[in-house]
Each structure stands twice: as C-alpha cells, then as structure tokens.
Amino acid sequence: MAEPPRLSFRDGRLASRKAEEAAWRRHQAAAWLESMVGPLGISPCPSDQEFVAALRNGIVLCKAINKIQPGVVPKVVAYAPCDSHPSTAFQYFENIRNFLVAVQELKLPCFEASDLEKENVDVGSVGKIVDCVNSLKSYHERKHCGGANGSFKFKKSPLAPRYAVHAQSENLALGSSIPQKCLDMTVTDSEEHNFQNGGPNMEEAIEKLQRIILDCMISCKENLDQDVLRKDPVTLVGTILSNQLEKEQFKPLLQLFSPEGSAIKNEPNQHTECSNSEIENRMRILEAQESELLELKTMFQEVKVDFMSLQSQFHDDITELGHNIEGLSKAALGYNQAVKENRNLYNMLQEVRGNIRVYCRIRPLNSESISSIEHIGNDGSIMVCDPFKAQNTRKIFQFNKTFGPTSTQDEVYMETQSLIRSVMDGYNVCIFAYGQTGSGKTHTMCGPSGGLSSNNLGINYMALNDLFTISTSREDMKYDMRVQMVEIYNEQVRDLLSEDTSSTKYPFMSYVLFLLYLF
Numbered sequence: 061m062a063e064p065p066r067l068s069f070r071d072g073r074l075a076s077r078k079a080e081e082a083a084w085r086r087h088q089a090a091a092w093l094e095s096m097v098g099p100l101g102i103s104p105c106p107s108d109q110e111f112v113a114a115l116r117n118g119i120v121l122c123k124a125i126n127k128i129q130p131g132v133v134p135k136v137v138a139y140a141p142c143d144s145h146p147s148t149a150f151q152y153f154e155n156i157r158n159f160l161v162a163v164q165e166l167k168l169p170c171f172e173a174s175d176l177e178k179e180n181v182d183v184g185s186v187g188k189i190v191d192c193v194n195s196l197k198s199y200h201e202r203k204h205c206g207g208a209n210g211s212f213k214f215k216k217s218p219l220a221p222r223y224a225v226h227a228q229s230e231n232l233a234l235g236s237s238i239p240q241k242c243l244d245m246t247v248t249d250s251e252e253h254n255f256q257n258g259g260p261n262m263e264e265a266i267e268k269l270q271r272i273i274l275d276c277m278i279s280c281k282e283n284l285d286q287d288v289l290r291k292d293p294v295t296l297v298g299t300i301l302s303n304q305l306e307k308e309q310f311k312p313l314l315q316l317f318s319p320e321g322s323a324i325k326n327e328p329n330q331h332t333e334c335s336n337s338e339i340e341n342r343m344r345i346l347e348a349q350e351s352e353l354l355e356l357k358t359m360f361q362e363v364k365v366d367f368m369s370l371q372s373q374f375h376d377d378i379t380e381l382g383h384n385i386e387g388l389s390k391a392a393l394g395y396n397q398a399v400k401e402n403r404n405l406y407n408m409l410q411e412v413r414g415n416i417r418v419y420c421r422i423r424p425l426n427s428e429s430i431s432s433i434e435h436i437g438n439d440g441s442i443m444v445c446d447p448f449k450a451q452n453t454r455k456i457f458q459f460n461k462t463f464g465p466t467s468t469q470d471e472v473y474m475e476t477q478s479l480i481r482s483v484m485d486g487y488n489v490c491i492f493a494y495g496q497t498g499s500g501k502t503h504t505m506c507g508p509s510g511g512l513s514s515n516n517l518g519i520n521y522m523a524l525n526d527l528f529t530i531s532t533s534r535e536d537m538k539y540d541m542r543v544q545m546v547e548i549y550n551e552q553v554r555d556l557l558s559e560d561t562s563s564t565k566y567p568f569m570s571y572v573l574f575l576l577y578l579f
C-alpha cells in the first residue's frame with residue numbers, strides 16, 4: 061500500500077497561510093456582495109462550497125454588477141419556484157454568461173462559467189471567482205472615488221497561479237521566459253508586463269517580496285546546521301538572503317525597488333499623480349461643500365432673524381388680541397349687567413303701573429244703535445247715560461285706559477305689550493276679554509279675520525309674534541312655549557283646541573272664576 065505523501069513543515073505552513081489568505085479574500089468578496097445586493101444567506105466566512113453555491117445561479121453577480129454599471133446585464137433571471145427545472149438551469153446559465161460578458165467589457169479578470177457549475181469545487185476555480193468579485197469590488201470603490209476609467213488593476217488571489225508554480229520554483233532554470241513565469245508565485249505574464257510598464261503598486265511588490273523571502277527562509281531553515289545558527293544567526297540569515305536574492309528569479313522584483321527601475325520610478329509618480337488628482341478632487345468637493353455650508357449658515361441666520369421677527373410680531377398680536385378680548389369681555393359683562401338692570405327697572409315699572417289692569421274698549425255703534433257714552437276722559441274715565449232714563453242717571457266709571465270706537469288693534473296691543481314681554485323674564489301674565497255678547501271680545505283678541513289675515517291681528521297673535529321675536533333675539537336663553545285656548549261661558553270652561561272637551565279638567569279655572577266674580 062502506497063504511503064501518503066508527507067508534507068514538510070515548510071509546505072504545511074505555506075498551505076496554512078494560503079488557506080487563511082484565501083478564506084480572507086472569500087470573506088471580503090462575500091461581504092462586499094452582501095453590501096451590494098443584501099444578505100446571501102451564507103456564513104460571514106463562507107467555505108468554498110458555500111461561496112460557489114450562493115453565486116451559482118448568477119443572480120447575485122448580475123445584481124452586483126448592475127449596481128456598479130446599471131443596465132450592463134439587461135435581463136436577470138430571478139428565482140424560480142423550482143430551481144431544479146432544466147429550463148431554469150439554462151436561464152441561470154444565461155445569467156452567468158451575461159455577467160461574464162459584462163465583466164469582460166469592464167476589462168476585469170474573468171472566470172469560466174464551468175467554474176461555478178462544478179459540484180466538487182476546486183481551489184483554483186474558487187480563487188478565480190473570488191478574484192473576479194474582488195476586482196469588481198475594487199473597480200466599484202475606484203469608481204466611487206472618481207476613478208475606474210480605462211485600465212484597471214486589481215490584487216490577484218495568491219492561490220491559483222502560485223499553486224502550480226511554487227512546487228517547481230526552487231529547481232527552475234533561470235533567465236528564460238518560461239521559468240520567468242514560474243519562478244514568482246505571484247508574478248504572471250500580465251503582471252510582469254505591468255511591472256515593466258509601471259503597473260503594480262509598491263504595496264503589491266513589497267507583499268510579493270515578503271512572501272518570497274519568507275519562503276526562502278523557511279526553505280533554508282530546514283537545512284540549517286543548528287550549531288552554525290547558534291553562533292551567528294544574523295550573519296547567517298543575511299548570507300542566505302543575499303544568496304537567494306542573487307538568483308535570477310528575484311531580479312524583476314528587485315528592479316522594482318532599485319532607484320533606476322522604471323517601474324519603481326514610475327509608480328510613485330503614478331501614485332502621486334493619482335493621489336494628487338484625488339486630493340484635488342477632494343479639495344474641490346471640500347471647497348464646494350464649505351461654500352454651500354456658508355450659504356446654508358447665512359440662510360439659517362436669515363431664517364432665524366425672520367423667525368425671531370415673526371415670533372415677536374406674533375407675541376405683540378397675541379398680546380393685543382388678549383387686551384381686545386379682555387375689553388370685550390368687560391363690555392359684555394357690563395352690557396349683561398345693564399340689560400339685567402334694565403329688565404329689573406322695566407318689571408318694577410310694570411308693578412308700579414299695577415299688576416292688575418282693567419281696560420275698556422268701546423266698539424263702534426251700528427246704524428240702529430243709540431250711544432250711551434257721554435264722555436271719554438284721557439285718564440281712563442268714562443261717563444255713560446241711559447238715553448231712555450232721566451239725566452241724573454249718569455254714571456262715571458274709571459279704568460286704567462278707555463279705548464274709543466275709533467281705536468285700532470295696534471293701540472290696544474301697545475298698552476298690553478309691556479306686560480306680555482315680562483313673561484320672558486319669568487313673570488306670570490294673564491290677559492282676558494270680558495263683556496256681554498256682541499261687545500267685541502273676539503274682535504279684540506283674535507282680530508276680525510281670526511288670524512287668517514295679517515291685517516288687524518288680534519292681541520293673541522300679536523303677543524305670540526312678539527314673544528317668538530324676543531326668544532329668537534335672546535340666544536343665551538332657551539324658552540319652552542305652549543299654547544292653550546279656553547272659553548268660559550255660563551261658568552263652564554271649554555277647550556277651544558281640543559276635539560273632546562268633556563273629559564278635560566282645568567284646575568286653574570277656579571282662580572279665573574274667582575277673578576270674574578271680583579268684577
């Protein structure tokens with residue numbers, strides 16, 4: 061049975077370092093994709109399998125590149141209900157193909173569509189995919205800073221190219237073009253070309269050199285004599301390094317650091333140019349922002365002044381309004397008091413004039429009638445004389461007021477109006493007409509038309525109109541009005557508004573009858 065190949069300490073450390081680096085780069089790629097398109101549903105440090113599985117349908121990649129370059133992948137096939145369907149798998153392949161075309165258009169490093177399709181992913185394929193994603197990331201960042209026009213350089217994964225090369229690196233022939241490709245784990249054809257043209261930056265070159273030196277040291281350490289190492293380790297390491305660095309394979313790299321090296325000479329210039337242009341850009345942005353800030357500050361100050369002025373004006377207006385309201389309130393209070401006093405005086409006047417008043421109205425005579433009225437006094441007195449009896453039969457009667465045959469309905473009402481209005485202030489008022497048949501009671505109380513015409517309205521109608529007008533004008537009071545009409549004939553009370561009068565009882569009628577007896 062064949063024994064499995066043993067890994068030396070050096071190989072083990074290298075492998076571990078490479079795995080760590082690859083994992084870090086995967087993490088960076090995944091984190092960037094998540095920042096662009098949202099959660100991928102994988103762990104923050106995904107395995108190769110996880111990473112590839114998340115990108116296999118190409119949706120994430122297409123969305124990400126569309127964010128950088130909108131519309132570069134015009135149609136992205138989204139998730140289908142059943143992803144195992146053959147047509148969907150084909151459409152997903154379309155996603156990958158469109159994405160790769162878009163990447164090529166941006167002149168960024170690509171991978172093969174088959175790299176994503178493999179069930180058992182290999183490190184080299186994943187490295188290419190990660191490289192592609194990270195180059196997109198760098199492109200995006202540069203674009204964000206105003207760069208990313210034309211050629212674009214990216215950091216390549218250390219994995220894929222190094223793997224094949226490193227095993228042979230120490231035994232390769234020096235100087236030829238093929239070994240040149242192989243001797244540096246990190247230097248590829250394109251990168252070498254870049255070195256010659258001042259392509260890679262200093263940081264990349266230092267990183268590469270560090271790796272080579274580390275490899276050399278590990279390689280040498282395995283063959284070191286422990287005794288020699290104990291005597292003068294510094295000189296020993298120096299000698300080893302200088303021997304190693306003498307080799308042809310390091311020359312392209314060392315040229316980078318030589319003062320004459322065009323690449324190293326150009327790079328700082330390029331870097332400086334890039335930095336200067338970036339700085340200039342940022343300075344311009346900063347100046348623009350500063351001027352905008354100043355404008356905003358000025359505007360803020362103006363708005364603040366306006367606001368203060370408005371606030372002060374508002375305060376003055378409110379104060380003035382308060383004074384006005386206070387004045388109105390006092391006036392209203394005074395008015396209410398005046399009205400109240402006025403009512404009291406009014407009602408006192410009614411009492412002075414007499415709570416019970418008796419008026420006499422003489423109706424016009426008809427053609428056959430002979431008048432018995434001899435004199436009507438202004439003080440309400442009336443002298444009557446029976447024309448069929450002797451002269452000494454004259455009699456004088458005194459009333460509060462006597463209305464002659466020519467008096468109108470309005471004149472009669474004006475005398476009773478003050479009493480009627482005091483009802484609205486809570487006083488009880490009763491007006492009734494008394495007299496023999498045909499003396500004019502109905503004419504006075506209801507009017508000749510019985511309320512059907514607005515001319516010559518009776519006391520009842522005029523009183524009700526007056527009361528409704530007053531109740532409407534007094535908005536702060538609520539009045540409840542009810543009307544009842546009764547007739548007293550032969551000491552019998554009859555409800556004129558009720559159809560069935562037999563069962564109606566009127567407890568107040570005893571007072572009315574008592575009053576009638578008084579007269």
Ligand SMILES: Nc1ncnc2c1ncn2[C@@H]1O[C@H](COP(=O)(O)OP(=O)(O)OP(=O)(O)O)[C@@H](O)[C@H]1O
Pocket residue numbers: 422423424465495496497498499500501502503504508
């Ligand atoms: N001041 C007046 N001016 C003109 N006509 C009047 C006046 N008073 C009464 N008359 C007339 O006299 C007649 C009798 O009046 P009225 O019917 O009002 O009397 P009465 O007292 O109501 O009678 P009764 O008690 O029988 O009902 C009516 O035709 C009425 O038009």
